[in-house]
Every structure is written in C-alpha cells, then in structure tokens.
Amino acid sequence: MxxxxxxxxxxxxxxxxxxxxxxxxxxxxxxPIKIGMPLALTGPAAExxxxxxxxxxxxxxxxxxxxxxxxxxIELHVEDTTGDPATCVRKAQxxxxxxxxxLLFGMVLSSEALAVVPKLAEWNAIFVSSDNGDGxxxxxxFVPNFFRANISGPMETRVIxxxxxxxxxxxxxxxxxxxxxxHNSIDVFKDEVAKAKKNFVGAVFSPIGTKDFSTYITKxxxxxxxxxxxxxxxxxxxxxxxxxxxxxxxxKVQLVTSxxxxxxxxxVGDAALGLAGSTRYVFTIDxxxxxxxxxxxxxxxxxxxxxxxxxxxQACQILQAGIEKAxxxxxxxxxAALETAAVDSIKGKAAIRACDHQxxxxxxxxxxxxxxxxxxxIPEIIAAYPGDEITPACxxxxxxx
Amino acid sequence: xxxxxxxVTQCLNALxxxxxxxxxxxxxxxxxxxMRIVNFAHGAFFMLGAYVGYSSVAIAGNFWAALVLSxxxxxxxxxxxxxxxxxxxxxxxxxxxxxxTFGLTLIMGEAxxxxxxxxxxxxxxxxxxxxxxxxxxEPFPLYRLxxxxxxxxxxxxxxxxxxxxxLGLLIRATSQNAEMVHALGTDVRLVRSxxxxxxxxLAGIGGVLAAPLVTASLAMAPTAVIDxxxxxxxxxxxxxxxxxxxxxxxxxxxxxxxxxxxxxALALMYLVMVMVLVIRPGGLLGKEA
Numbered sequence: 001m002x003x004x005x006x007x008x009x010x011x012x013x014x015x016x017x018x019x020x021x022x023x024x025x026x027x028x029x030x031x032p033i034k035i036g037m038p039l040a041l042t043g044p045a046a047e048x049x050x051x052x053x054x055x056x057x058x059x060x061x062x063x064x065x066x067x068x069x070x071x072x073x074i075e076l077h078v079e080d081t082t083g084d085p086a087t088c089v090r091k092a093q094x095x096x097x098x099x100x101x102x103l104l105f106g107m108v109l110s111s112e113a114l115a116v117v118p119k120l121a122e123w124n125a126i127f128v129s130s131d132n133g134d135g136x137x138x139x140x141x142f143v144p145n146f147f148r149a150n151i152s153g154p155m156e157t158r159v160i161x162x163x164x165x166x167x168x169x170x171x172x173x174x175x176x177x178x179x180x181x182x183h184n185s186i187d188v189f190k191d192e193v194a195k196a197k198k199n200f201v202g203a204v205f206s207p208i209g210t211k212d213f214s215t216y217i218t219k220x221x222x223x224x225x226x227x228x229x230x231x232x233x234x235x236x237x238x239x240x241x242x243x244x245x246x247x248x249x250x251x252k253v254q255l256v257t258s259x260x261x262x263x264x265x266x267x268v269g270d271a272a273l274g275l276a277g278s279t280r281y282v283f284t285i286d287x288x289x290x291x292x293x294x295x296x297x298x299x300x301x302x303x304x305x306x307x308x309x310x311x312x313x314q315a316c317q318i319l320q321a322g323i324e325k326a327x328x329x330x331x332x333x334x335x336a337a338l339e340t341a342a343v344d345s346i347k348g349k350a351a352i353r354a355c356d357h358q359x360x361x362x363x364x365x366x367x368x369x370x371x372x373x374x375x376x377x378i379p380e381i382i383a384a385y386p387g388d389e390i391t392p393a394c395x396x397x398x399x400x401x
Numbered sequence: 402x403x404x405x406x407x408x409v410t411q412c413l414n415a416l417x418x419x420x421x422x423x424x425x426x427x428x429x430x431x432x433x434x435x436m437r438i439v440n441f442a443h444g445a446f447f448m449l450g451a452y453v454g455y456s457s458v459a460i461a462g463n464f465w466a467a468l469v470l471s472x473x474x475x476x477x478x479x480x481x482x483x484x485x486x487x488x489x490x491x492x493x494x495x496x497x498x499x500x501x502t503f504g505l506t507l508i509m510g511e512a513x514x515x516x517x518x519x520x521x522x523x524x525x526x527x528x529x530x531x532x533x534x535x536x537x538x539e540p541f542p543l544y545r546l547x548x549x550x551x552x553x554x555x556x557x558x559x560x561x562x563x564x565x566x567x568l569g570l571l572i573r574a575t576s577q578n579a580e581m582v583h584a585l586g587t588d589v590r591l592v593r594s595x596x597x598x599x600x601x602x603l604a605g606i607g608g609v610l611a612a613p614l615v616t617a618s619l620a621m622a623p624t625a626v627i628d629x630x631x632x633x634x635x636x637x638x639x640x641x642x643x644x645x646x647x648x649x650x651x652x653x654x655x656x657x658x659x660x661x662x663x664x665x666a667l668a669l670m671y672l673v674m675v676m677v678l679v680i681r682p683g684g685l686l687g688k689e690a
C-alpha cells in the first residue's frame with residue numbers, strides 16, 4: 001500500500017500517463033489535450049493530492065487506451081504545490097505558460113483554488129475542481145471559467161443535517177480542530193441542529209496537532225449528548241478516533257463525522273466502527289457505472305478507490321462530456337458546453353448548472369461497518385439524498401430551512 | 402461521573418501522558434548532558450520508532466516484539482549516525498550539530514515517506530491490553546495504565562542504571578568533566594556513542610508506545626520535538642530527575658488545564674515553561690545558567 005511521493009516520481013508518473021499505446025499510433029500528429037494539475041504532493045495535504053493524481057492518471061490511461069479524446073491523447077502535467085496558495089498560483093501559471101495547458105485540474109486546498117480562480121480569465125484557462133469544498137467558489141468568488149464537479153462543503157453538511165432530522169437523537173455536542181474550518185463547520189452544524197428543533201449542548205476545540213485527547217473525551221462523556229459531531233482530519237482525526245475507541249466512547253455517544261474516507265479507516269482500523277458521516281464518494285455506491293469503475297480500479301491498483309479518487313474520476317467524466325459535446329478544447333466553446341454538461345457517472349446523475357457552475361448531484365450518508373471479504377471496516381451507505389435536496393440555491397452557501 | 406471518579410481518571414490520564422513525554426525527554430537530556438548538543442532529530446527518532454514498531458507488528462505479528470525490536474533498531478541507527486557523522490563534528494562549533502541533526506530530521510522524514518508511504522498506519526495495542534477496567538464506575542483503558550506503569554518502571558531502571566552500573570558511573574562522570582574521565586583512561590568517545598544510542602532507543606520505545614494512541618504518521622516528528630524541548634527546559638538541561646519532573650508537570654497541567662480552560666490548551670505548556678524560567682533560569686533541577 002505504500003506509495004512514494006517525490007517531485008520526481010510525480011513528474012515521471014505524468015509522463016507514464018502520456019506514453020501512448022499502440023492504438024494511438026494512428027493519432028500521431030494530433031495535438032495532445034494538455035491538462036495542468038498543480039497538486040499538493042508533499043506537506044499535510046499530500047494524501048489527498050496523491051489520490052487526485054491517481055484518479056486523473058487512471059482516466060488518462062483509460063481514455064488513451066481507447067484512442068484518446070477526439071482522437072487526441074490526454075497529457076497530464078503534474079506539479080507539486082506543497083499545499084501553499086502562493087506556490088500553487090506560481091505552479092498553475094507555469095503549466096499554463098510553459099506547457100501550454102488551458103485546462104486545469106488539481107488545487108487540493110480551497111485556499112489554493114481561491115487564489116487561482118481570479119487568474120483564469122487572464123490565462124484563458126478552464127479549471128474543473130474535483131475536491132474544493134469552499135462554498136464561496138460557486139458563490140461570492142465565482143468566475144465563469146471555474147466549474148465544480150464535486151460536492152461542496154455546504155452540500156456535505158446538508159446531508160448530515162437532513163439525516164439527523166430524521167433520527168431520534170436529541171442532544172448534540174461537537175469537537176473540532178481549532179482553526180477556521182473547525183469553527184465554520186461547527187457553526188453551520190449548530191445552525192442546522194437548531195433548524196431541526198434539537199438541542200446543541202456545547203462544543204470544544206482542540207489545537208491542531210493535539211496528541212492526547214483523553215481530556216476532550218472526558219468532556220464529551222460529561223456533556224451527556226446522544227451524538228457528537230467531529231470536525232477533524234489527518235493525524236488529529238486518527239488520534240481522536242483511536243483514543244475514543246480506547247475509552248469506548250461510541251458505546252455511549254453516536255459519533256458523526258464530516259468526512260469518512262478509506263485512508264483514515266485504514267489508519268485506525270476497528271476504531272472507526274460505528275462512525276457515521278457524509279461522504280463525497282464511496283466505492284460501495286450501487287450502480288453499474290460504479291461497479292465497472294471499482295472493478296477496473298482494483299485491477300489497476302489492487303485496492304478500492306478512495307473518496308478523492310472517485311471524485312476525480314467523476315470530474316474527468318464531466319470534462320470529457322464537455323469536450324465531446326463541444327468537439328473542441330477551445331475555451332469559449334468548452335465553457336458553453338460544460339454549462340450544460342451532464343453525466344450518468346459513478347455517483348449517479350451529476351449535472352452542471354449554468355448559473356453557478358456547480359454540479360448538482362446526490363449525497364450519501366454512510367456508517368462504518370465490518371463486512372465479509374474486507375480486511376478493514378468499510379463505509380456502508382445508510383441514506384442517500386437526491387441532488388435537488390442538498391444543493392443550495394444558485395450562488396448561495398446556506399439553506400433557507 | 403462524580404468528582405472523585407473524575408479526579409482519579411484524570412490523574413491516571415496525566416500519568417500515562419507523562420510516561421510518553423518522559424521517554425522523549427530523558428533521552429534528549431541524557432544526550433545533552435554528555436555531549437552538550439541539542440539533538441534536533443529526537444522527534445524523528447521517536448517517529449522512526451513508531452514506524453519500525455508498525456513493521457515489527459506486521460512481520461512478527463506481536464506488539465511485544467515491536468517493543469523490543471524498535472528501541473534496538475532505532476538505538477542502533479542512532480549509534481551508527483553518531484559514529485559516522487556526529488563524531489566528525491565534535492571539534493566544530495555547536496551550530497554544526499544543530500544543522501546536521503536538523504538535516505537528519507528532514508532526511509528521515511523523506512526516507513520514511515519513501516519506505517512507508519504518506520498514509521498514517523494503524524498499530525494496535527496488544528489484545529491483552531486493549532480492554533477496559535472500571536475505576537469508580539468509569540471505564541478506563543488498560544493500555545493507559547500500562548503506559549503509566551511502563552513509565553515508572555523505565556524511570557526506576559534508568560535511575561538504577563546511572564547509579565549502580567559502571568557505564569552509569571562513566572556517564573555521570575563524563576557529564577561532569579569529560580576531560581578528566583578521558584585523562585583517567587576511559588575512551589569518552591565510546592561513552593558518547595553509547596549515550597546517543599540509549600537516548601535514541603528511548604525515543605524509539607516512546608514511538609512504539611505512542612503509536613496505538615496516535616497511529617504512526619509523518620506528523621509525529623515536528624510536534625514531538627517541541628514538546629521534548631519544553632520538558633527538558635523545564636526540568637533543566639542534562640538533569641535526569643528534571644526530565645521526569647518536567648514530564649509530570651507538563652502532563653498534569655495539560656490534562657487539568659485543558660479541562661478547565663480549553664481555550665488555553667495550546668498555551669498552557671509554554672506558560673509553565675515561562676514561569677519556571679522566570680523563577681529558575683536553569684530549569685527546575687538544572688545548573689543555574
């Protein structure tokens with residue numbers, strides 16, 4: 001499972017994806033479709049960057065094996081941004097100006113995407129996001145050359161909120177990492193709890209990099225809530241879940257998280273059991289497109305596709321649909337085509353709407369369970385919500401009710 | 402949860418936390434006492450301990466094997482580094498050590514990324530210790546009790562080692578006056594290698610023991626090295642008892658402080674450090690600067 005990430009490996013991999021198979025030989029001379037992909041491949045967001053790279057590479061390989069798109073091979077230009085917005089803008093500019101990419105994927109962090117979008121018009125480039133959650137990208141910071149193929153942060157939270165309205169839990173507590181994301185998410189959650197006419201009994205924030213959560217777990221136990229909403233990621237999330245298991249916290253309190261992904265389940269193993277949360281993509285989604293995708297993915301990588309691998313694949317499908325519809329990669333033609341692009345993809349129907357370029361799509365609530373045939377626990381879908389119920393009104397980040 | 406149960410479980414939490422901090426702090430302070438160098442790579446050795454622990458569990462299928470193998474391998478690597486690199490630098494300025502050990506942190510971080518990958522890895526506590534016991538009707542993890550006990554056992558063992566064995570005597574003598582020990586016919590260079598290895602090995606044990614609580618991840622090194630410095634500065638650079646005292650103080654302040662003042666969680670440890678330094682600039686048990 002260990003995959004190494006170095007800048008050089010990243011560069012090499014981008015060339016591997018380009019290596020044209022025999023079928024493509026007739027297409028020699030056709031200009032490749034160049035896609036720039038500035039990604040955080042080192043630093044704290046590297047896990048996600050790595051997944052997005054896998055997703056895009058797998059798509060490029062699949063398309064190239066079939067003779068390319070419009071008869072042109074896909075060429076990915078991957079650059080490492082380290083997760084820093086300034087570096088990200090520089091690397092994006094590099095792939096645009098040096099490599100001549102007018103299509104962009106990547107930008108792992110929303111802060112990176114927010115730094116890049118104001119430049120898109122000047123670069124005459126279209127950016128199709130596969131993971132940026134910040135509501136502002138299709139709201140106050142919207143630009144015409146930006147498209148969001150993935151579920152946004154407000155949509156994710158909406159899924160949880162709809163789910164808890166239905167449930168029997170009454171009192172909610174929350175723990176979040178002590179920075180903007182943690183505070184924002186818990187504010188939104190608090191608001192949703194109030195709308196659902198239930199009680200929010202309190203919240204606590206742990207500094208980034210906290211290793212001992214025993215005191216926080218004591219506080220959660222004492223709060224006497226039915227459920228605890230968790231806004232954590234990376235090492236902090238893993239440490240919290242491992243220790244919550246030590247204290248058998250889940251016996252008393254339903255743990256609900258904003259993110260369920262395979263990486264953290266693999267990292268904490270059985271400690272993830274019983275965890276409920278919304279997910280952007282999960283390999284257990286039951287439809288033909290997803291089954292075929294998971295099968296092909298297993299063959300290629302020997303494992304199940306994770307959240308951002310699936311999300312990236314869907315973003316690739318949407319871009320592909322746009323290019324096929326426009327029969328061109330010219331920025332103006334492609335923008336017009338993408339505005340009405342719709343795919344029946346691995347998550348079901350996903351359709352871009354013209355007013356804010358958000359892909360309207362369904363949302364899933366999952367619970368982590370043990371399943372026959374899997375070494376580690378897996379997320380099982382416990383509720384699904386159609387796109388029109390979870391997508392906010394055009395250019396909005398919140399919901400009326 | 403009544404107050405008595407709260408108090409007892411929080412104290413036990415603090416003790417288990419202190420044990421982990423002690424494994425880090427005591428190694429750093431021993432190394433500083435003998436070599437007068439600050440080992441910036443201490444956090445990286447701690448992290449290496451966790452990853453070696455992960456592989457030992459994967460290969461030997463047993464946490465106890467990891468607990469033995471990890472300190473040996475990490476300590477061995479420490480000795481090799483001392484022999485191969487640090488030994489060439491003793492005549493140089495102190496800043497050379499900072500640069501080299503800091504560089505080692507970066508190299509080890511990248512090497513671990515290449516060998517084990519970017520994803521965090523699960524290290525499970527042994528089945529015998531993954532249960533809970535009820536203390537005044539409150540569930541408490543056995544593993545945390547084990548940590549607290551391990552901290553006490555290792556602390557007593559190191560103390561006895563320093564007081565009762567010949568190598569312990571040499572270590573104490575070298576930390577007081579290396580030239581005299583050398584003049585009396587002992588190869589001080591060997592003592593240095595041994596101490597560097599022991600210090601790194603202790604960080605390795607800490608890494609294995611911490612892994613079931615935090616998973617083995619690349620995020621371990623940077624935070625660990627800062628905590629370790631704070632403990633050693635509070636206890637007094639080079640003082641064995643000081644590192645134990647520093648670990649206890651920081652753990653108790655952290656556990657109770659976070660409970661009553663969660664907004665100050667990040668600052669508490671540093672507030673203690675500042676207060677100690679104002680009252681005793683050399684640390685609680687350190688030589689006055």
